[in-house]
Amino acid sequence: MSVTTIAADRSVCAPLPVLGRDVTVPLVTGGEVTYAALDYAASAPALQRVWDDVAAYAPYYGSVHRGAGYLSQLSTDLFENSRAAVSEFLDCREGDQVVFTRSTTDSLNLLAGALPAGCQVFVFETEHHASLLPWRDARVTYLNAPRTPGQAVETLERALADRDPYGPALVCVTGASNVTGELWPVRELAAAAHAHGARIVLDAAQLAPHHPVSVRELDVDWVAFSGHKLYAPFGSGVLAGRADWLKDAEPYLAGGGASRKVARRADGGVDVEWHTTAARHEAGSPNVIGVYAIASACRALTEAGFDTLVAREQYLIGKVREGLAEVPEVKVLSLFGDDAPRVGVISFVVKGWNSSHFAAALSAEYGIGVRDGLFCAHPLVRTLLGGEREDIGECGAPDGGTTALNAIRVSFGAGTPDEHVDRFVRAVKELVRDGARWNYRTEDGRCVPDRG
């Protein structure tokens, strides 16, 4: 779809109101400008609706699962209703469990601790470290980066065909890359996993904020995501899916809430009966505000209509990609090519620029917040930068001697106004054409404006 076609649809959907939309920041060159938050892939701003819901609940805050008082009961209801709201948002199956965690990283570590004995894990090297690293105690097979979605399925099928066919196995895959924004063929990978008797967990940290996720339709066994990327930055995350491995596993944390009954034994020790529900892995007082915020975000996105949100985001993606394509010095990083379906996450490098310098100039001279680095997906970014290794000095100084082995990432979503992406494209063009208007220096390995 071209930018102009989507522009016609766009009138039905303005950006969703988010906190910070009117915040101004100083420019190093003088004056102030409205902050353009273009780092949604790291943490998205809170939806105004989420903030309002949290503020409305805050006076009624009370302990969850532990109090006889009215506000404790109300808070417990709110917590459990939030579980139901998340289950509905993810279109979970009958019998699936929603466990509240701190984040995607926490969710995947919880699942890693619940793997049955002898479980083999299959993971693409292209994953975020949160998906790549938690499987320390398992036999892990790291799969090479595929260059097409079809190749991803073939690679997985080949690896699964070679595995011990009788033992348990788990595939871990991301729904949308935090580097390229490209969508992975989750349904096909799930079918391949199941055909070989393996299970699959979907890392939806970057997918859920941009796209509807149906556990039932994708036929994944678990899905993990973080509240702070889903416009609900109050410290909670989700692991949802099959109950069996979780109910048989050691509790993630040992303590109150996870235990149903604790008694002293005659020999002086302690016997514990653990819950077999989600509570088994939710020991300690739960973060009811964080959980309620996630449920509120789920409702807000569903009510806004994902079709409209997706259409608007595709329109913004078109603007950014078309703008960057007009700058020959810019190379956009991609695994699956130009036509791959994607969310609003775009990484690139600029010829002759240290990425940290470029990101610093976007911030200091244009009030635009992006990220530079390897985005906690070192193997993937290194693969994508493979042919692009250039020695570029720190902060652009030709003899600085550092290797510009990192990239710049711009990312956006439901709260992003047109002006932010328009300003970004203009800034990239001006910086490449005219250079930075300020001097920068390196401090603790990062470029910062030199105010000395």
Ligand SMILES: Cc1ncc(COP(=O)(O)O)c(C=O)c1O
């Ligand atoms: C694809 C992906 N998975 C997992 C994570 C980890 O999320 P969190 O830091 O919220 O645990 C991220 C964070 O950037 C991500 O992009």
